[in-house]
Amino acid sequence: MKPYDPQGLTPDEVAESRLRHGENVITPPKDDSAWKLFIEKFKDPIIRILLVAAVLSLVIAFIEKEFLEPIGIICAIILATCVGFVFEWDAMRRFRRLNQVNDDTPVKVMRSGAVCEVPRREVVVGDLVCIENGETVPADGELVEAVSLSINESTLTGEPEVAKTVAEEHFDPEATYPSNVVMRGTTVVDGYGMMVVTAVGDATEAGRVTEQATVESDEQTPLNRQLTRLSRMIGRVGIVLSVVIFGAMLLKAIFIGGLLEEDWLRIVQQVLHIFMVSVALIVMAVPEGLPMSITLSLAMSMRRMLKTNNLVRRMHACETMGAVTVICTDKTGTLTQNKMHVNEVVRYDALPLHDFAEIVAANSTAFLDAEGRIIGNPTEGALLEWLRRGGEDYAALREGAEIEDRLTFTTERKYMATIIRSGVSGRRILCVKGAPEIVRAMCADDGRGAEIGERLLAFQNRAMRTLAVAWAETEAGDCETAVRAGGLHFAAVAAISDPVRGDVPAAVKACLDAGIAVKIVTGDTPATAREIARQIGLWDDAADGERNHMTGTEFAAMSDEELLGRVQGLKIMSRARPLDKQRLVRLLQQCGEVVAVTGDGTNDAPALNFANVGLSMGTGTSVAKDASDITLLDDSFTSIATAVMWGRSLYRNIQRFVLFQLTINFAAIVVCFVGAIFGTDLPLTVVQILWVNIIMDTFAAMAMASLPPNPEVMLDKPRPRDEFIITRAMARTIFTCGIVVVAVLLGMMFWWTATAGGMNEVQLTLFFSVFVFLQFWNMFNAKGFETKHSVFTCVRGCREFFLILLAIGIGQVLIVEVGGEVFRTVPLAWRQWAWVIGGTSLIAVGGELVRAVRRRVGRS
Numbered sequence: 001m002k003p004y005d006p007q008g009l010t011p012d013e014v015a016e017s018r019l020r021h022g023e024n025v026i027t028p029p030k031d032d033s034a035w036k037l038f039i040e041k042f043k044d045p046i047i048r049i050l051l052v053a054a055v056l057s058l059v060i061a062f063i064e065k066e067f068l069e070p071i072g073i074i075c076a077i078i079l080a081t082c083v084g085f086v087f088e089w090d091a092m093r094r095f096r097r098l099n100q101v102n103d104d105t106p107v108k109v110m111r112s113g114a115v116c117e118v119p120r121r122e123v124v125v126g127d128l129v130c131i132e133n134g135e136t137v138p139a140d141g142e143l144v145e146a147v148s149l150s151i152n153e154s155t156l157t158g159e160p161e162v163a164k165t166v167a168e169e170h171f172d173p174e175a176t177y178p179s180n181v182v183m184r185g186t187t188v189v190d191g192y193g194m195m196v197v198t199a200v201g202d203a204t205e206a207g208r209v210t211e212q213a214t215v216e217s218d219e220q221t222p223l224n225r226q227l228t229r230l231s232r233m234i235g236r237v238g239i240v241l242s243v244v245i246f247g248a249m250l251l252k253a254i255f256i257g258g259l260l261e262e263d264w265l266r267i268v269q270q271v272l273h274i275f276m277v278s279v280a281l282i283v284m285a286v287p288e289g290l291p292m293s294i295t296l297s298l299a300m301s302m303r304r305m306l307k308t309n310n311l312v313r314r315m316h317a318c319e320t321m322g323a324v325t326v327i328c329t330d331k332t333g334t335l336t337q338n339k340m341h342v343n344e345v346v347r348y349d350a351l352p353l354h355d356f357a358e359i360v361a362a363n364s365t366a367f368l369d370a371e372g373r374i375i376g377n378p379t380e381g382a383l384l385e386w387l388r389r390g391g392e393d394y395a396a397l398r399e400g401a402e403i404e405d406r407l408t409f410t411t412e413r414k415y416m417a418t419i420i421r422s423g424v425s426g427r428r429i430l431c432v433k434g435a436p437e438i439v440r441a442m443c444a445d446d447g448r449g450a451e452i453g454e455r456l457l458a459f460q461n462r463a464m465r466t467l468a469v470a471w472a473e474t475e476a477g478d479c480e481t482a483v484r485a486g487g488l489h490f491a492a493v494a495a496i497s498d499p500v501r502g503d504v505p506a507a508v509k510a511c512l513d514a515g516i517a518v519k520i521v522t523g524d525t526p527a528t529a530r531e532i533a534r535q536i537g538l539w540d541d542a543a544d545g546e547r548n549h550m551t552g553t554e555f556a557a558m559s560d561e562e563l564l565g566r567v568q569g570l571k572i573m574s575r576a577r578p579l580d581k582q583r584l585v586r587l588l589q590q591c592g593e594v595v596a597v598t599g600d601g602t603n604d605a606p607a608l609n610f611a612n613v614g615l616s617m618g619t620g621t622s623v624a625k626d627a628s629d630i631t632l633l634d635d636s637f638t639s640i641a642t643a644v645m646w647g648r649s650l651y652r653n654i655q656r657f658v659l660f661q662l663t664i665n666f667a668a669i670v671v672c673f674v675g676a677i678f679g680t681d682l683p684l685t686v687v688q689i690l691w692v693n694i695i696m697d698t699f700a701a702m703a704m705a706s707l708p709p710n711p712e713v714m715l716d717k718p719r720p721r722d723e724f725i726i727t728r729a730m731a732r733t734i735f736t737c738g739i740v741v742v743a744v745l746l747g748m749m750f751w752w753t754a755t756a757g758g759m760n761e762v763q764l765t766l767f768f769s770v771f772v773f774l775q776f777w778n779m780f781n782a783k784g785f786e787t788k789h790s791v792f793t794c795v796r797g798c799r800e801f802f803l804i805l806l807a808i809g810i811g812q813v814l815i816v817e818v819g820g821e822v823f824r825t826v827p828l829a830w831r832q833w834a835w836v837i838g839g840t841s842l843i844a845v846g847g848e849l850v851r852a853v854r855r856r857v858g859r860s
Contacts, residue, residue: 004126004128004144004196005128006110006128007110007112007113008109008110008111008112008113008114008127008128009111009112009124009126009127009128010111010112011111011112013126014111014124014127017124017125017126017127018122018124020125021124021125021199021200021201021203022200022201022202022203023121023122023200023201024120024121024122024123024124024138024139024200024201025121025201026201026202026204026206026207026623027201027202027207034085037085038081038085041081041085042081048231051077052235054070054074054077057070058070063272077291081291081295104119104120104121105119105120105136105138106118106119106120107119107120107123107129107138108129108130108132109123109127109128109129109130110127110128110129110130110194111127111128115130120138123138123139123197123200124197124200125139125197125198125199125200126196126197127139127196127197128144128194128195128196129141129194129195129196129197130192130193130194131149131182131188131192131193131194131195132188132192133188133189133190133191133192133376134187134188134189134375135187135188136185136186136187136188137151137182137183137184137185137186137187137188137195138184138197139184139197139198139199139200139201139204140181140182140183140184140197140198140199140200140203140204140205140206141181141182141195141196141197141198141199142180142181142195142196142198143164143165143166143180143181143182143193143194143195144166144194144195144196145166145193145194146164146165146166146180146191146193146411147191147192147193147408147410148190148191148192148408148409148410148416149163149164149165149188149190149191149192149193150162150163150164150188150189150190150191150377151164151182151186151187151188151189152186152187152188152189152378153176153177153183153186153523154332154333154338154600154601155185155186155206155600155601155602155621156176156177156183156185156186156205156206156209156523156578156601156602157176157177157522157523157524157576157577157601159176159332159523159524160189160332160338160340160378160498161189161190161340161377161378161379162175163179163411164179164180164182164193164411165179165180165410165411165412166180167411167412168180170411170412174525174575176523176552176575176576176577177205179411182195183204183205183206184199184204184205184206184207185206185602185621185623189376189377189378190365190366190376190377190380190409191408191409205578206602206623208578209578209579209602209605209606209623221316221319221320221612222319222320222323222594222612222721223294223316223319223320223323223651223654224316225722226723226724226725227294227725229724229725230658230724230725230726233726241669241673242278243278245278245673245677246274246275246278248677249274249278249677250271250274252677253270253274257270290657290658290661294654294657295315296701296702296705297319297650297653297654297657297701297704297705298315298316298318298319298650299315300705300706301318301319301646301650301705302315302318304646305318305630305642305643305646308639308642308643308646309618309632309633309634309636309639310630310631310632310633310639310642310643310646311618311630311631311632311633312629312630313628313629313630313631314629314630316629317613317629317630318646318647318650319647319650319651319654320594320612320613320629320647321596321613321630321643321644321646321647321648322644322646322647322648322649322650322651322713322719323594323612323647323651323718323719323721324516324594324595324596324612324613324644324647324718325515325516325517325593325594325595325718325721326516326517326518326519326588326593326594326595326596327511327516327517327518327519327595327596327597327598327640328519328521328581328584328585328588328595328596328597328598328607328611329518329519329520329521329597329598329599329637330520330521330522330581330598330599330600330601330604331520331522331524331528331529331532332498332522332524332600332601333600333601333617333619333620333635334598334599334600334617334635334637335500335501335504335520335532335536335637336498336499336500336501336532337498337499337500337501338498338600339374339378339382339498339499340374340378340379340381340382340465340496340497340498341382341385341496341497341498341499342382342383342385342386342494342495342496343464343495343496343497343499344459344494344495345386345492345493345494345495346455346492346493346495347491347492348446348448348452348490348491348492348493349489349490349491349492351471351489351491353390353392354392354424355422355424355425356469356491356492357387357390357392357394357397358397358400358401358420358422358423358424359429359431359469359471359491360383360384360387360394360431360433360469361384361387361392361394361395361397361398361401362397362398362401362403362418362420362431363416363417363418363420363431363432363433364377364380364383364384364394364398364416365377365380365408366378366380366381366383366384367381367384368381368384368385368388368394372385372388377409379465379467379496382496383467383494383496386494397423397424399423400423400424401420401421401422401423401424402420402421402423403418403419403420404419404420404421404428405418405419405477405478405479406418406419406479407479407480407483409434413434413438414434414435414438415432415433415434415435415438415439415483416432416433416434417430417431417432417479417482417483418430418431418479419431419474419476419478419479419482427473428473428474428475429471429472429473429474430471430472430473430474430476430479430482430483430488431469431471432469432470432471432483432488433467433468433469433470434467434468435466435467435468436452436456436466436467436468436493438468439468439469439470439488439490440452440468440490442470442483442486442488443470443486443487443488443489443490444486444487444488444489446490448490452490452493455493456493459493459495460527461527461531462495462497462531463497463525463527463528463529463530463531463532464495464496464497465495465496465497466493466494466495466496467493467494467496468490468492468493468494469491469492469493469494470488470489470490470491471488471489471491472485472487472488472489500532500535500536501636501637503636503637503638504536504637504638505535505536505537506638507636507637507638507640507641508536508537508538508637509537510641510714511640511641511644512537512538513714513715514641514644514714514715514716514717514718515716515717515718516644516718517568517593518538518571519570519571519572519573519584520532520533520538520571520572520573521573521576521580521581521584521607522572522573522574522576523552523574523575523576523577524574524575525574525575526549526551526572526574526575528574529549529572529573529574530549530572530574533571533572538571538572539571539572544571547566547569548569548570548571548572549570549571549572549573549574550566550570550572550573550574551573551574551575551576552573552574552575552576552577552580553575555573555576555580555583555584556577556580560587560590563587564587564590564591567584567587567588567591568588568591568593570584578602578604578605578606579606581597581599581604581606581607582606582607582609582610584607585597585607585610585611586610589612592721593721594612594718594721595611595612595613596611596612596613596614596615596640597611597613597614597615598615598616598617598632598637598640599614599615599616599617599620599624599628600616600617600619600620600621600624600635601620601621601624602621602623602624604616604620604624604627605621605623605624605626605627606627608624608627608628609627613629613630614627614628614629614630615628615629615630615631615632615640615643616628616630616631616632617631617632617635618631618632618633618634618635619635620635630643641714644714645709645710645711645713645714646709648709648713648714648716649707649708649709649710649713650709651719652710652713652785652786653704653705653707654704654725655725655726655727655730655785655786656704656707656782656783656785657700657701657704657705657782658725658726658730659730659733659734659781659782659785660700660704660775660778660779660782661697661700662726662734662738663733663734663737663738663741663775663778663782664692664741664775666734666735666738666742667738667741667742667745667774670738670742671742671745671746671749674742674746675749683749683759683764683767683768684767684768684771685823685824687822687823687824688768688823688824691772691815691823692771692772692775699804699807699808699811700775700779700804700808702800702804703779703800703801703804703805704782704783704801706798706800706801706804707783707798707801708794708797708798710787712787712788729785729786730785733781733785733847737778737781737843737847740774740843740846741771741774741778741843744770744774744840745767745770745771745774748763748766748767748770749767761824761825761826762826762828762832764824764825765816765824765825765826765828766828766832766836768816768823768825769812769816769828769833769836770836770839770840772808772812773809773812773836773837773840773841774840774843776805776808776809776812776840777840777841777842777843777844778843778844778847779805780844780847780848781843781844781847783798783801784847784848784851787851788855789855790848790851790852791844791848792848809837813833816828
């Protein structure tokens, strides 16, 4: 036992200790300032390439005195960054309200021989602190006194009830923390004790865990990796095309246009013009609407996921959930209810139920409040709940019984005894409950030892705690004398457990069917962890063995190289310490996994921080919630499966917009390229291009972002970590549809140029309208990408999509009919509109027919 002065510290010793060890305050994680949050939006790789495009466009604008294009690109940048900033700032504001911490809670300490109350922040190393039922342990410390002391360590180890003692012979060798040590942030659920503080503030176990929870992780999100690759590809393609077009136009000017025969000033002007055309091609290759699409998709998902009890703090987490390949979950509070529950009571005597209920009610110090919540020891409270479910009023029974003597439960005794004068029968009764092997030894032989032993073994194999109840009439003056006399009646065995949440097995199955591995990481015993895994459908006794289970001690003893070969097959880690889960996350990420971590305790915070997505519980500790990306407001594992569905659907919607956007860019680049080679300018004004590239893209982004999540995505396996965002199927669709658009536009240009020597205002208007409506109908092809049904199904669920499409169509008609000189358009006749809308719709009809044939072939 740690040496201490029972008088406590003097004021001078308190001051010296505070000077040496600091205040009992855990340094809170710093919130990002609004400015930093805004600047971070510019780290997006596509935003960066847009900034380059804006600079190049400004250079051209200053030369040509035409600023609409750079203004449009700058507007796209501002919109994309501001929308993302506003939504994340709003989420941070909601989170702050959810996660307030108080360090001014009063704590009872012994100082200068007197008990006094001080704020928790003023507790110092060496203080002698009193801890009682219902209180939170204010700092790490070593017990010097423990009477019936039970601690809820679920915030650090996942265990809701751990017996503490100062008697070394009763220490639990398998306990995560020594039996005479208590940790900051844990709570007293029964008994009382005195502790000498050994660590405060950041030096506590909770403080070290919090520190790890605020370390910056350098793990890039899957979407960021994809966008980085996409931006590099766009940059390279743009540069290559601009060099090619510069060379082609220069050669044409030299060999066909006689450029070298001109004077030097004319040569410089012509080369500069060719250079500006090639730079404009780079600008055209950049998908201006893509950042807006991604930001809108993420922002709308954040709002919608809140309705499904997912409070998203960091926007990227919406999509990253769709890429998750492994979920590391704690047990208590996530898979289970974090509430002790009596599964079964097996009676072994003929005592009437009402009399038995009195014995249980009187031999207990727990209570149930008005809402039915347990106050006091969780195990005793579970017995009271069982009585209430059976129609017995424990409070009335307890009030009617006169308590004459009591022995409280201790780790050393392993039983509790009370002598009562029964209010039911009037008899003087000794009531005992405790560990079955201890209680059984007090009882008279009833010939049922083998039967009881088998039943106890069956309960223990199902990872249930067992509690025996016995009684006897007695004339002894005190409990110890009555117990020594023996001859008790063995009344019952209660099997108690923390039950699995009702929705968890189905949610785990949905994740497993989606190709996501689920791993339980808990501080609980191996038997309990395996039983919970069995109940949720994660553990199969026939297929799983020791290779799939490991204790925290075994995990800590192995090197990273040894563990890399085992972690992917691991299903359970029991007796895990806080930093074990963080190390497991790191190792899984080294194996190429995208890892989500769930947790509600301080012990989970480092892993929540280092995971690709950290999911904290709404009822969890502030440290856990600070470290997480998403908070599950209903504490439900089902919400995790829902978040995965949202993430996968979101990524699919982003792919659809990329497909739509790059089809436009591909067509525009090819038309520009061919037009530049043959000396034909693109028959679109800067204002028309602005409408197509910026305004329409924004509407299209909103349309794709509005598409609802599709449960079908949960039948797919997780996408490969390094899969490019543009798949082969996407590339095939981009080139096919792009070539169709190019053929139609070039055909119109060359036909009118060849037959009429140019294009009049009506033909220019028709060209503009055809270009827009080809994109309009191509949105159906984007919507139908990777779906197993027609794009016209689920019209009601996609109402926003079709309304936005309608707005685009009406907007184009209005621009043409009333745009006049601003948009360089003239009104069209209804027959011309019918030709434009009907003719361009063939690209959607053709796409639908191709997809229908593929679906039919796939089914056959």
